[in-house]
Amino acid sequence: MKGNLDSRVTLEHFVGHMQRIQRYLRSEAIHQNQPELTRVQWMLLRHLRCTEGRTIGQLAAHLDVRASTMSQMIDRLELMKHVVRENSPEDARVKLVKLTPSGEETIAGMEAAWLESLEEPFAHFTEDEKRQLVALMEKLSSHLPRKGD
Numbered sequence: 001m002k003g004n005l006d007s008r009v010t011l012e013h014f015v016g017h018m019q020r021i022q023r024y025l026r027s028e029a030i031h032q033n034q035p036e037l038t039r040v041q042w043m044l045l046r047h048l049r050c051t052e053g054r055t056i057g058q059l060a061a062h063l064d065v066r067a068s069t070m071s072q073m074i075d076r077l078e079l080m081k082h083v084v085r086e087n088s089p090e091d092a093r094v095k096l097v098k099l100t101p102s103g104e105e106t107i108a109g110m111e112a113a114w115l116e117s118l119e120e121p122f123a124h125f126t127e128d129e130k131r132q133l134v135a136l137m138e139k140l141s142s143h144l145p146r147k148g149d
Contacts (some may be wrong), residue, residue: 028117037106041073042063045082045103053086053096082106
């Protein structure tokens with residue numbers, strides 16, 4: 001039982017540190033005048049960057065939300081000019097959500113802001129520690145369950 005408790009406490013510490021890093025990154029992006037996006041909007045834009053376009057249903061399944069919720073999210077991203085809805089070339093009845101050049105610029109700007117804001121803290125690691133940290137994060141992320149794909 002003690003081993004499980006220690007593991008749980010360690011995991012809670014890890015989550016707390018991840019949340020602090022995420023808050024820092026979000027505040028730095030805002031500080032550098034990058035548009036504020038919700039975490040889910042950010043995940044959606046990054047997913048669209050890797051695709052040729054997706055339907056509302058496919059996006060909803062990918063992010064594990066209802067189609068109506070996804071539709072509202074797409075509406076907001078359309079107003080921000082980050083995405084567009086286009087007819088599918090295979091079936092004109094089907095609408096595909098695609099990333100716009102503005103959406104691409106937003107992603108690139110936020111990623112650049114994040115990299116810049118982490119350069120100084122990351123410099124406190126040795127080269128070996130940097131490689132270990134990246135390898136451990138890759139191992140952790142590779143064991144996360146994938147939804148909707």
